[in-house]
Amino acid sequence: MRVGIIPQQSGGSYKFTIYLLASLGLLIATLPVIIIALMSFSAAETTSFPPQAYSLRWYIKMFELFQPNGENSDASLQIALLTSLKVAALVMLIASVVCVPLAYVLVRSGGRLKNGMELLFTLPLVFPLVILGIAFLLIAESLDLELGIWRLVIPHVALVLPFVLRNCVGAMSSIDIELEQAAISLGASPLRAGVDIVVPLMKPGIIAGLVFALIISFNEFTITYFMYTVDVTTLPIWMYSRTVSSLDPSTLAISFVIVLIDLALILLIDKLLAGRNSLL
């Protein structure tokens, strides 16, 4: 269907330029990651490039950190990973549950409400995170509440809302209102029509939103830096104290494994929710 966008045969300078720029973009996106991945398999003690020999030694060393009761296990790492996962799961759940009905309203009613709300929900993207972090901290401390893990969930939800909403609105825009009306005329309640007809059609947008929510929450550093406590700390905070104090191939191995965890989670979301309408 979309073959026409880039001509398959001929196309000359146009096709060449498109592919050249696309490759350049891909290179810029992935080069540092490729380098880091290569170096994490280095057999050497230090990070010289390219590695003279390759080995799995840093990965073996790193897996010892994750073993529950091993000699080299690091309880703080395990707790931080668990907290990060919990926070990300809550953030994804909350953000999608609130954005789906909002997207529905905005697209169906349109006009000024849509513009205003979209602007409002873009704000978290515009605010410099450093100052937002300190504001959240000052507010949390003045409230005198035992927030626990919600210290992080609440600001993270705000950060991901722009992404989740945009994706949901995007998906909602392409849903024909007649489908819904048809369901209602056949006797379904408006709520049933929404849940049974609209939500499944919005799926690709919801999944895209969830993927962004996951990535942003799981890797958020700046606000978390102000909000974490010694009891509620996340993987990026753990990584930060580690990378500032030393940089060796084992640090690179850990960061590469974190990337793999991210990817596994993204693919899991995709698999669980998408079925055939796979986004990725």
Added chain:
Amino acid sequence: MSNKFTRRHIIKSGTALAAAMAMPSLVFASQDKKFHGKTIRLLTWSDNTGKAIVDHIAKPFEELTGAKVIVDRTGSTSEMVAKLRAVGDKAQYDIITLAGVGAVELAKDGVLAKPDLNKLPNLEQVDPRFRTGADGHGIGYLLWTGGLIYNTKTFAEPPRSYGQLWEKQHDGRLFLPPSTWTDALDTIVATDKLLGGNGAAVNVDQAFSKLAELQSRILTFGENPTQIAELFRADALDIGGVYAPAFYAKELADPNSNMGATYDLDEGFFADLMYTIMPKSKPGEDDVVHAFMNFTLDAKVQGIMAEAVLNGPINQQAKMSDAAKASPFIVKPEQLGSTAIVHDKNYIADVREDWIKRYTQTLS
């Protein structure tokens, strides 16, 4: 490795040492596991000096007393101060280690408690100049010392003056401390001294116009010590400062790192007393917190820390290995003669904001 060596060395040492150790070890013998089940929370630096505190202070303290030490290693001194200010009187930490200026700032805010000096018997052994500070709110910890870091491939002989930062051949292979660090203020004072100042009343305009010459020659600011170490390893840097060798205990012992450091400079080197402090509203128990503060001053602990992070010990009887004693990178209290520059903290507090802004404007 070096740590094991130090411990064995101490155990093997002769009777003189044993006598010197008798007092603190008696104190500790009576404390065996007496804090079992108690917890304290420590906030410290994210860099390797914080890591060393975990390994060489927190862990031995846990083994000795049975207390649990939860360590939070995040940030630089000014970031710690910002976070502690934001939470005001609801601190989640019992003890914080930080640079002198941070302790002064927080003491001014009125969020710090004055430790009970009677509960810190190890203070007896500490050089009287370095026992307390920040109006009695800070207990001396270790000395932060700064000089020049240089590339051993480029320099056959260690540099002798800060003036060598201005040598043409280091264009593009030069680093300075970031404006946010106290070391940047040191750099301004060093420039002033280079121009003939006395290090006390700084001729700021003159110093900044000299520093401005470096603006286009700097490769980077040393915001991230590991990044600087990598650039040295890759032979991309020649010289930088004022910067602390403390970050590079491992690199300075490794010839492949290309890294050397020196305090032996015509204009002198910089020394700043770091403190341990405790917030008024600390969650932990007073006795455990004091015991921990006392433990940081223990002769053995001070010796091990000095060797691990190249900070200057303030305990006059600090137990150091022969290698550490001979190390040119560890400044001992008695060496703080005429060449050490110790800032007047009140003067620095007055000019700080202006200098930080001008440093940023001049150099970035």
Added chain:
Amino acid sequence: MSKTKILLLCFPALLTITPFLAACFFIFRFSFSANQGAIEGFSFTPYLELADPFFIRSLLTTFKLASFSTVIVIVLAIPLALVMATVQKPWLRRLLSVAILMPMILNLLIQSYGWIILLGPTGVLNTSLRELGLISRPIMLLFNESGVLLGLVQTALPLAVFPILTATRNISEEHIEAACVNGASHWRCFFDITLPLLKPGIISGASIVFAYNASAFAIPLLLGGRRVQMLGVAIRDYISPLFNWSGAAAAGMVLIALTIGVLALANYLTQRWTVTEYQS
């Protein structure tokens, strides 16, 4: 849709954004504080004090870099989105998506090491060029504005690719065929048909990228060697070590106001452009 229903469907989302709005209000209030370290009294001083070179220079740097990076990102993102839209094999599409998301996933500090290894003064590129005899002094690509620009482009790329990719769904083969089979060149076809159809996605992507990069903080710190003082960094400096929190709040408000201003202007201009084009 009835007012009650609209309100009911909007409510959950509004609830989740409330803490963020509270933080915004808090910052707004702080920016008029007479005390630098706490909210106290009322004063315009924090804003008046911004009229010094420390702030003005970083403001100009920020807008220059945010604008350049937005243009570059869009130029790279359009071809990438077109290529992704035409890819038929599911595994290849997955791989491309994951590759483009990479900059958001891997720890930024670690990525900066990747760039140093590649483009640093003794990195792969400079060493190769020197060995080929093409240069005698290393080309400085990092620790200056070009390094920051590269980092901004890299981290913001995914934010533009996905909205544009969504927009490609609006392009059907008929559109292209109707215009292009009749002998129009591929370039004409791209500018006359494809680009206008992609416009909603491009505008949405460009706005996100601009806002995101205007408040960038980690990239100028890591790839600018701290020599490129963007506003995010300046605000961090206000918070610590300058401890001028009302100044940080005021600087934040100015940044937000200008960002929203630029976005609104861009929106207005593109709408006008569309209207006049339609009329002519």
